[in-house]
Every structure is written in C-alpha cells, then in structure tokens.
Amino acid sequence: MATETVALMGNEGLKAIGAGLAVGLTGLASAIAERDIGSAAVGAMAENESLFGKGLILTVIPETIVIFGLVVALLIS
Amino acid sequence: MLDLKQMNRAVIVGHKNIFEDTVDALHKANLFQIEDYNEDDSGLRIGRPFENVDEVSKKLIKIRSIANMLGIKDAAAKKQDKKALLSSLDTTLEELDAELDVKAGQKSNLEAELKELDSLKKELLPFANIPIDLDYYSGYEHLSVFAGAIKEDVESSISKITSSYESFYDAKEGTLVLFVTAEKSGEVADLLAKSGFRESRIPSGSGVPSSLLSTCESKEADLVKKIASIDAEMDSLKDKYADFIMASNEVLSIEAQKSEAPLKIATSDSTFIIDGWVPANDFAELERVVKEATNGRAFVSMQEMTKADEKIVPIEYNNSNVTAPFQEILDLYARPVYKELDPTALLFISFPLFYGMILGDIGYALILLAMAVAIKKIVSSDAVKPLMNILICCQVSTLIFGLLYGEFLGFSLASLHTEHESVSGLIPGFETIELFASPVGDEMITFPVHRTHLVMTLIIATALIGFIHINIGYLLGFINENKKHGMSAAIFEKGSWFVIEIGLLLAILGYAALSSSAIAMVGVVVFVIGVIMLLKGEGIKGPVELPSLLSNSLSYTRIIAVGLSSIYIASTVNLIAFEMIWEPGTPIGATTIFAIIVFLGGHGLNTALSIMAPGLHALRLQYVEFFGKFYEGGGRKYDPFGYIKKYTEE
Numbered sequence: 001m002a003t004e005t006v007a008l009m010g011n012e013g014l015k016a017i018g019a020g021l022a023v024g025l026t027g028l029a030s031a032i033a034e035r036d037i038g039s040a041a042v043g044a045m046a047e048n049e050s051l052f053g054k055g056l057i058l059t060v061i062p063e064t065i066v067i068f069g070l071v072v073a074l075l076i077s
Numbered sequence: 078m079l080d081l082k083q084m085n086r087a088v089i090v091g092h093k094n095i096f097e098d099t100v101d102a103l104h105k106a107n108l109f110q111i112e113d114y115n116e117d118d119s120g121l122r123i124g125r126p127f128e129n130v131d132e133v134s135k136k137l138i139k140i141r142s143i144a145n146m147l148g149i150k151d152a153a154a155k156k157q158d159k160k161a162l163l164s165s166l167d168t169t170l171e172e173l174d175a176e177l178d179v180k181a182g183q184k185s186n187l188e189a190e191l192k193e194l195d196s197l198k199k200e201l202l203p204f205a206n207i208p209i210d211l212d213y214y215s216g217y218e219h220l221s222v223f224a225g226a227i228k229e230d231v232e233s234s235i236s237k238i239t240s241s242y243e244s245f246y247d248a249k250e251g252t253l254v255l256f257v258t259a260e261k262s263g264e265v266a267d268l269l270a271k272s273g274f275r276e277s278r279i280p281s282g283s284g285v286p287s288s289l290l291s292t293c294e295s296k297e298a299d300l301v302k303k304i305a306s307i308d309a310e311m312d313s314l315k316d317k318y319a320d321f322i323m324a325s326n327e328v329l330s331i332e333a334q335k336s337e338a339p340l341k342i343a344t345s346d347s348t349f350i351i352d353g354w355v356p357a358n359d360f361a362e363l364e365r366v367v368k369e370a371t372n373g374r375a376f377v378s379m380q381e382m383t384k385a386d387e388k389i390v391p392i393e394y395n396n397s398n399v400t401a402p403f404q405e406i407l408d409l410y411a412r413p414v415y416k417e418l419d420p421t422a423l424l425f426i427s428f429p430l431f432y433g434m435i436l437g438d439i440g441y442a443l444i445l446l447a448m449a450v451a452i453k454k455i456v457s458s459d460a461v462k463p464l465m466n467i468l469i470c471c472q473v474s475t476l477i478f479g480l481l482y483g484e485f486l487g488f489s490l491a492s493l494h495t496e497h498e499s500v501s502g503l504i505p506g507f508e509t510i511e512l513f514a515s516p517v518g519d520e521m522i523t524f525p526v527h528r529t530h531l532v533m534t535l536i537i538a539t540a541l542i543g544f545i546h547i548n549i550g551y552l553l554g555f556i557n558e559n560k561k562h563g564m565s566a567a568i569f570e571k572g573s574w575f576v577i578e579i580g581l582l583l584a585i586l587g588y589a590a591l592s593s594s595a596i597a598m599v600g601v602v603v604f605v606i607g608v609i610m611l612l613k614g615e616g617i618k619g620p621v622e623l624p625s626l627l628s629n630s631l632s633y634t635r636i637i638a639v640g641l642s643s644i645y646i647a648s649t650v651n652l653i654a655f656e657m658i659w660e661p662g663t664p665i666g667a668t669t670i671f672a673i674i675v676f677l678g679g680h681g682l683n684t685a686l687s688i689m690a691p692g693l694h695a696l697r698l699q700y701v702e703f704f705g706k707f708y709e710g711g712g713r714k715y716d717p718f719g720y721i722k723k724y725t726e727e
Contacts, residue, residue: 053410057700060693070629070638074532 026069033062091375102370106721124339219261411710433474440486483525487647544632550706571612580604650679
C-alpha cells in the first residue's frame with residue numbers, strides 16, 4: 001500500500017502568498033482603474049494641453065489602491 | 078512670501094494725435110497688460126490699426142519666409158543697434174530677397190533637369206546592352222519592331238514562323254528587340270504575347286543607348302555638383318545674414334505688435350481709452366513713462382477693483398529667485414486666483430522633502446545632481462532651466478536623506494547586526510549605532526536608518542508627516558476662505574476639521590490610555606460638534622469627505638513604500654551582478670565584464686525610474702492630498718504689452 005506524505009505549509013509560506021496577493025490584486029485593480037482615466041486624460045490633453053496637471057492627478061488617484069496593497073504586504077511579511 | 082503681486086486696474090485716456098506715442102511708450106515699458114475692448118452700445122469703437130501695418134506685415138512675412146527657407150533658428154547673438162538696422166533694413170531685405178529668388182530659381186531649374194535625366198535614364202537602362210542606334214528603331218515600311226521585356230529568349234520559336242527576322246536579346250536585363258517582316262508581325266505578336274512579352278517605350282533621341290547612358294550619368298554628376306554649390310552659397314548667405322534676419326524679425330515683430338494694438342483699444346472720433354492692468358508697485362512708473370512720452374497730455378488713472386475685476390485680473394507671482402522655479406509646478410496645476418495664497422514657497426520645502434525621503438540614496442543623488450547641473454549648463458532654453466533647478470533642489474534633499482539612510486546605489490554603507498543575520502556594509506568598520514527602541518513594531522531606531530528594517534516605524538512616521546501636511550493645507554484653506562468669504566465661512570468650512578481632529582484625538586487617547594472614559598466622552602462630543610459645523614459649512618459633501626482624513630494620511634505611506642521598491646530594485650541588481658554572476662574576490666574573467674554590464678544597465682534603468690517614481694508621487698501628494706484642502710486655481714497669466722528683446726537694442 002502506497003503511503004502518502006502530507007506536507008503542511010508553514011506560516012511563512014502563507015504569509016508570502018498573502019503578501020503576493022495583496023500587491024498583485026491591488027496592482028491589477030489600479031491598472032484597470034487607471035486605464036480608463038488615462039485614456040480619457042490623454043484625449044482631453046490632445047484638445048487642451050493645459051489640462052496636463054489635472055489629467056495627471058486624475059490618472060494617479062487609483063495609484064493609492066496599490067500603495068495600500070504594498071503597505072498591507074509589508075505589514076504581513 | 079505667500080502673497081501674489083498686487084495689481085491695479087488702470088485707464089489711460091488721451092487725444093488721438095498722441096495715440097501712437099502712448100502705445101509706443103507702453104510697449105517699451107513692458108508693464109501694462111491691455112484688456113481687450115469688446116464693442117458695446119457705449120458708442121466707442123475698436124480702434125483701427127496704425128497706417129504702417131500693411132507695410133510692416135508684408136516685410137515680416139518676407140523675412141519669416143526667408144528665415145524658413147534658409148533654416149535659421151533662434152540662437153544667441155550679439156545685440157544690434159536698432160537705428161542702424163532700421164536704416165539699412167529695406168535695402169538689405171530687397172537685396173537678400175532678390176539674391177535668394179535667383180538662387181532658388183536656379184536650384185529648382187537644376188532639380189527639374191535632374192528629374193528629367195533620371196526618367197530618361199530609367200527608359201534607357203533596359204536597352205543598355207543592345208548595340209543599336211536608337212534611330213534604327215523606327216521609320217520602316219516593311220519591318221515591324223518589337224522592343225520590350227520578356228523572361229526568356231524566344232528566337233527559336235520565331236525562326237519557325239519566319240526566317241526574315243533579326244533579334245537581339247539581353248538576358249541580364251531581360252530585353253528583347255526584334256525586327257521582323259511586316260506580313261508576319263501578327264503571328265509573332267501572338268507568340269510574344271503568349272511568352273509574357275511587355276512592350277517598352279523606346280527612348281527618344283539618337284545614338285547607341287550605352288553611350289547615351291554614360292553621357293546621362295556624367296550630366297547628372299555635373300548637375301548634382303551645381304546644386305551642391307548653390308546650397309553652399311545659400312549656406313554662406315545664411316551665415317552672413319542670420320544675425321540680420323533674427324534682428325529684423327524682432328524689430329518688425331515689435332512694430333507689428335504696436336501697429337495692431339489699436340484693435341484691442343476703445344476709441345471715439347478723437348480720443349482713445351486704454352484699459353488694462355499694472356502691478357501696483359509699477360503704477361507710478363507707468364504714469365511717469367506715459368506722461369514723459371506725451372508731455373503730460375495723456376491721462377493715467379487708477380480704478381477701484383470691483384468683485385467682477387477680481388475674477389479676471391491677471392496673476393503675477395511674487396517669489397524670490399530661489400523659490401521661483403517651483404512656480405512651474407504650480408502652473409502645471411493651475412495659476413492661483415487673485416485672493417488666494419501662493420503656495421510656491423511651501424512647495425519649495427515640501428516637494429524636495431518628500432522626493433528626498435522617497436529616494437534617499439547618495440549614489441543616485443550624485444548621478445542625478447551631475448546630470449541636472451550639466452543639462453543646465455549645456456541647454457540654454459528657458460523652459461528647461463527651472464525644471465533643472467527643481468531637480469537640483471530635489472537631489473540636495475536626496476543626498477541629505479541618503480546620508481541619513483546610509484545608502485549608496487542600493488548598498489548599505491554601515492554594517493548591521495540583528496538577531497537573525499549580520500549584513501556587512503560598504504564602508505569597513507562603519508557600524509550601525511543603535512539609538513533607542515521604536516514605540517511600534519518591536520524595532521530599534523538606528524543611525525544610519527535602515528529603511529528595510531524599520532518598515533513599521535516608518536509607515537507610522539510617514540502617515541504622521543502626512544497628517545501634519547494635510548493640516549497645514551487646512552490652515553491655508555482657513556486663511557484663503559477668510560480672505561474670500563469672511564471669518565464665519567472659514568470657521569465652518571475649514572476650522573471644523575480642526576475641531577473634528579481634536580475630538581478624534583481625545584477619544585482615541587481616552588480609549589487607548591484606558592485612564593478615563595470621561596476624556597473619551599468629551600472627545601466624542603467635540604467630534605460631533607465638529608461634524609455639525611462641517612455640515613453647516615460644506616453641506617452634505619462635508620461629512621462624506623470625513624474618511625479622507627484617514628485615507629489621505631495613509632496615502633503618505635507611499636513615501637516609504639515607493640522608497641522600499643527603489644531599494645529592492647537597486648539591491649536586486651547588485652545581487653544579480655555581484656553574487657550570482659561574479660563574486661568579488663573570485664578570479665576576474667568574462668563574467669566580471671558581464672557583471673559590470675548588468676550593474677551599469679540595471680542602475681541606469683533605476684536612475685531613470687528614480688526621476689519618474691519619486692517625482693510623480695511627491696507631485697501627487699502635493700496636488701491631490703495637499704492642494705485639495707485649500708487650493709482653487711484658475712487665474713490668468715500676467716502678460717504685459719511689450720517684448721523682451723534678444724537681438725536688438727535702442
């Protein structure tokens with residue numbers, strides 16, 4: 001009869017997975033949000049160059065999501 | 078320090094016979110921004126341009142087209158005397174124009190000839206290896222001539238049709254020339270059509286194609302030489318006249334501006350009224366200049382600034398040379414409006430501070446500092462200089478934080494011993510000094526500060542810095558609101574935030590200290606009072622903003638987060654280069670070179686990122702978190718009627 005060894009994942013591994021998920025998923029979320037804002041901002045800038053400042057701000061607003069993800073990852077690990 | 082330049086609305090009135098003198102004086106003074114006049118039912122009309130406008134604009138068009146043709150670009154040059162230039166302008170311009178006309182005509186003729194030769198050459202090329210004079214291709218009664226391209230020689234098939242033929246085939250070019258009796262031409266044509274024959278045009282002219290071709294080529298070389306010599310002549314013209322053209326462009330542009338100025342000005346049959354803006358400090362100067370130019374016959378008066386005026390008044394900054402470059406950052410967002418604080422001086426502190434805190438690496442600071450200084454020296458453009466000045470400020474701050482963090486291109490300068498590991502530093506014998514235990518995260522605060530080992534402490538610290546920064550924003554908002562809408566609006570809209578914060582602080586202290594729940598209760602009461610004040614000040618959108626107090630403060634944790642990512646990229650590059658590829662101490666070989674390439678490439682990439690990432694994040698903290706608390710913006714740039722002369726002087 002074949003014996004099966006069950007390897008339990010240690011705490012460290014789970015932490016690493018958690019940290020990875022935190023950064024990865026929030027990164028995706030930021031990217032999805034910035035995609036739409038960014039393209040709209042570039043469109044607006046093509047019409048009126050002085051909108052660069054406002055466009056930049058609007059584009060980087062979702063960046064906060066991934067920063068929070070990164071902070072959470074740092075807290076976990 | 079935080080105030081914009083005070084502006085005055087001024088009106089200049091006079092008789093039309095001093096109109097030109099007045100405009101002249103205003104233009105020279107370069108102080109007064111003319112407000113465009115829109116015709117209404119007051120009976121005043123928009124003025125007509127001065128008489129010389131046609132002549133000036135004609136000359137201006139001519140000079141600009143010449144500048145364009147010769148490819149003259151803006152460049153620093155010795156200033157020329159305006160009077161001497163004006164006296165010689167007409168004749169020199171005529172001469173130059175005539176000369177250029179001739180040259181351009183010659184050049185285009187030559188180019189047309191060259192084109193013709195080229196097409197003749199293309200026609201001749203297929204016949205190059207067939208030694209028949211072109212005269213012999215036509216003019217027969219009983220012979221048909223086929224000349225064209227074919228894939229293979231069909232002589233054998235033709236010989237089956239008729240024996241009276243003469244054929245020349247050039248296998249290299251795939252050209253067939255066939256002379257055949259006229260009566261068989263139909264059959265031969267059919268045969269050729271089946272073999273994929275395409276007829277070519279026989280070139281005009283007489284002579285053997287190969288010799289014609291070589292004449293063509295020599296003619297072509299000759300033409301190219303001639304064109305080059307004309308180009309060289311044009312270049313020498315460019316060198317000779319570049320200064321003249323730039324200077325006269327400037328003089329004529331100034332004249333054109335002056336001649337067209339009446340289009341912005343209200344006039345009646347015999348008077349003019351110029352309405353506009355002047356910095357308050359310069360009003361006396363403006364008055365003096367105008368009076369002097371018109372012998373006191375023009376009348377300058379200061380107008381009371383109305384509420385409506387405050388919305389359209391042009392804005393001029395009032396900053397010292399040191400902080401002035403940061404106006405660019407403000408302009409990128411929006412110029413302040415008139416009754417608003419100008420935060421440039423604060424940006425001068427906080428932007429480099431955050432940038433330095435994020436990057437904080439001696440190596441990158443030195444590289445970027447050298448780059449910025451070099452670019453500032455080399456590039457003379459006025460647009461680049463302020464940006465480089467900002468970059469230099471940021472790098473000085475980065476250098477200071479780099480010393481504090483003890484980091485050099487991702488290496489740690491000091492050695493660090495913790496319970497689990499012992500990391501040696503770049504400088505032998507430089508040991509990390511433990512200062513005191515951090516209140517959070519079971520960490521030890523050291524010098525130099527090892528950011529990778531103080532994550533928890535630094536997250537809290539940066540959030541606290543953010544909290545302070547945001548509160549400075551609320552304070553500025555309070556001052557702005559007080560200026561614009563009075564004290565009570567300021568207290569309810571911005572002051573309420575301070576009340577809310579105090580309430581929260583008391584509640585948290587009471588709860589955490591567990592000493593007295595009474596303090597916590599007081600805190601809650603203060604908090605509720607604050608929320609009610611905010612509700613009164615801002616309406617429902619006030620309380621909706623409440624969570625932003627937390628999220629905005631947490632947003633400042635990017636200072637440590639982005640900084641760590643930069644460290645990890647740098648130390649990963651170091652790890653790959655100097656541990657995985659080649660380890661110092663092992664024999665030097667091909668891997669050493671490879672390691673150095675990886676090291677340079679990796680840090681080159683990270684240097685580029687080091688401008689982008691900390692720059693953008695520091696900027697965003699200003700624009701979103703800080704400006705959101707007080708800044709409105711949307712002012713109009715002060716752009717006085719005048720011209721900054723680069724090429725001429727009086």
